[in-house]
Amino acid sequence: MASAAISRGEILYLYRSLLRTARQFCDYNIREYTKRRTIDAFRQNQNLTDSLAISAAYSDGKTQLDVAKRQAVVYSLYAPTIKSVMEAKSI
Amino acid sequence: MALRAAVLHHIRVPVQTLRLKTNPCAPSGSVRLMSSHDDHLTKEEVVDRVVSVVKSFPKVDPSRVTPEVHFQKDLGLDSLDNVEIVMALEEEFKLEIPDKEADKIDSCNLAIEYIHNHPLAS
Numbered sequence: 001m002a003s004a005a006i007s008r009g010e011i012l013y014l015y016r017s018l019l020r021t022a023r024q025f026c027d028y029n030i031r032e033y034t035k036r037r038t039i040d041a042f043r044q045n046q047n048l049t050d051s052l053a054i055s056a057a058y059s060d061g062k063t064q065l066d067v068a069k070r071q072a073v074v075y076s077l078y079a080p081t082i083k084s085v086m087e088a089k090s091i
Numbered sequence: 092m093a094l095r096a097a098v099l100h101h102i103r104v105p106v107q108t109l110r111l112k113t114n115p116c117a118p119s120g121s122v123r124l125m126s127s128h129d130d131h132l133t134k135e136e137v138v139d140r141v142v143s144v145v146k147s148f149p150k151v152d153p154s155r156v157t158p159e160v161h162f163q164k165d166l167g168l169d170s171l172d173n174v175e176i177v178m179a180l181e182e183e184f185k186l187e188i189p190d191k192e193a194d195k196i197d198s199c200n201l202a203i204e205y206i207h208n209h210p211l212a213s
Contacts (some may be wrong), residue, residue: 002155013190019178042171 005051006058014061015042021065024072029082034068097135132184137207141199144183148176161198173197 015038022034045057096208138158146153151166162168162176177193180186196202205213206212 013169016174016190
C-alpha cells in the first residue's frame with residue numbers, strides 16, 4: 001500500500017461496500033455481526049490522523065471486504081433452512 | 092427382436108391425463124407482481140416513512156427530526172452516520188441507491204425527493 005493519502009470518499013466507499021456485503025449473508029447472526037463489526041471498526045479508527053495508520057487501516061478494511069464477499073458466496077451454499085427467531089415478524 | 096416384440100406386446104402402460112392442479116401462468120387475482128404502474132408512493136407516504144427511519148436511528152433525537160432536517164448540520168451526525176442512514180433508507184424502500192447518488196443525499200429533503208422520483212421505490 002503506497003503512503004498516498006486516502007481520500008474521504010474512498011473511505012466512505014469502503015464503508016458502504018462493507019455494509020452492502022453484510023446485507024447479503026443469509027444467516028441473521030452473521031449478517032448482523034458483519035454490520036456491527038464494520039460500524040465498530042470505522043468508529044474506532046475515525047480519529048486516526050497519521051497517514052500511515054490510515055492507509056494500514058484502509059488496506060485492512062479492503063482485505064476484510066474481500067473476505068466478506070467470498071464468505072457471503074460460500075455461506076449462501078450452506079444457508080440455514082430455518083430463519084432465526086429474531087427475524088420473525090410477529091411472535 | 093422377437094423378445095422385444097413379446098415384451099412390448101405384454102406391457103401396458105396406463106395412460107393418465109396429466110392435469111395440473113393450478114395453472115401457474117394464469118393471472119392471480121388483482122395482484123400484479125413486477126408492475127411498476129400501480130401503487131406508486133405518494134409524497135406524504137414517502138415523507139412519513141423517511142422521517143420515521145431517521146427518527147429510529149439510534150443517535151438521533153426524535154424530537155428534532157422534521158422533513159427538512161439536514162443530517163450533519165442539524166442532527167449532529169457525521170459522514171459515517173450519513174452512510175448508515177442512506178443504507179437504512181435503501182432497506183426501507185427496497186432500493187439500491189448508486190454510490191454517486193448516495194453521496195449527495197445529506198438531508199431529509201433530498202432523500203424524500205430522490206425516493207419520490209425513484210420508479211422502483213416501494
